[in-house]
Amino acid sequence: MKESKQFKSGFVAIIGRPNVGKSTLLNRIVGQKIAIMSDKAQTTRNKIQGVYTDNETQIIFIDTPGIHKPKHALGDFMLKTAFSALKGVDAVLVVVNASEKIGPGDRLVIEKAKHSTVPVYLLINKIDLVHPDELLAIIDSFKVEHDFDEIFPISAKEGSNVPELLNDLKSKMPEGPQYYPADQVMDHPEYFVVAEFIREKILILTREEIPHSVAVQVQSMQRNENDKIEVQATIIVERKSQKGMIIGAQGSMIKKIGQMARRDIELLLDDKVYLDLWVKVQKNWRDRQSDLMEYGYRPDNY
CATH class of the missing domain: 3.30.300.20 (K homology (KH) domain)
Structure with a gap:
């Protein structure tokens, strides 16, 4: 690491309703599988922290359970877990599904993110499932809900626009220590x-x-x-x-x-x-x- 350049580090929360591709995005960013993926809603039950490290930056990503109405004590735990991830982070990524119209679940997530004092990104995921001509209208439908700091149409599955998102996040991270060794990609045992x-x-x-x-x-x-x-x-x-x-x-x-x-x-x-x-x-x-x-x-x- 060059002496002249300060190391930057920070925490980023990934939130969204179930099944929008949060775990796929986390696995794509850290470069290997640490979060489970299934096309069933509610696969992530705990907050999973994935760690991205390069020569100048370390970003700890917190993947959360999909936000939904709880039906039992486990559901209640998952919802509290998701919202607690918004505390003490340096940026929030709101993930939505490009191939589905904005719904009450998305609005609940956006409502929670609105109270954040850090940059809030809108990630319109699964753009591989829609025609490029439809993107502008999709972006506009979300802009009505909140004045997001950044909007990135991405495909976590194919990797489209993920490097660009990562570069933007790096620029927003504060100066800080390297919390984890460079070869560590998760904080769970x-x-x-x-x-x-x-x-x-x-x-x-x-x-x-x-x-x-x-x-x-x-x-x-x-x-x-x-x-x-x-x-x-x-x-x-x-x-x-x-x-x-x-x-x-x-x-x-x-x-x-x-x-x-x-x-x-x-x-x-x-x-x-x-x-x-x-x-x-x-x-x-x-x-x-x-x-x-x-x-x-x-x-x-x-």
Whole structure:
């Protein structure tokens, strides 16, 4: 690092209603997969911090659960988590979906962002799904809602305009320290990310049958006698019938979940992995504070 140039660092919150592509954007920025992605709403439950570092800047991105009306204690936790991300940041990114008309969910997000004293960006994501001629009208429909500091039409999936967004954010960051080592891309322990990868595969493979009544708890991660990292994890569901679906005929579904999750975990840990999965029924766990705490949804962590 040159002596003459001051290092800049800061925190940026990514907010938006469910399924607008916040996690895809985070993964694109940090250059590897740290947030889970699924086309189901509500996949991100905790704030995930992704870290971008170059020679002059470090930006810590906080990806939040999609903002929605809560239906249970878990939903309530997710909403509080999303709004708490707006405290103490240096910029806010409001992400919306270009291919859908502005709705009450977007307005709720924008309303929250309005009270921010830092630059508020509007990111119109999924521009790969609309005709370029439609963009101006889409931008205008959002300009009516708020006088955003910056507006970026982007495609997080394809990377369009993401480098430009990043450069603009870098220019807005204050001088500050390097909070994390240059090679660190997330602030959550590996246990958390491993559990999220397993949960993502369940969401992808079980489609509508298993709604969001599933949690994953990693009991242990240690090197075994075969020099593989052995991961012991439990999948928690609310009903017996869901347990049957996750195990599948002759264990076919749990085997598939394990194979897919193992690939992601091996990439994350850069090591060979043996994954041992169990399924447990815990009735109404989403409505019990003690269960939420046990499965990693702890307000004091945020």
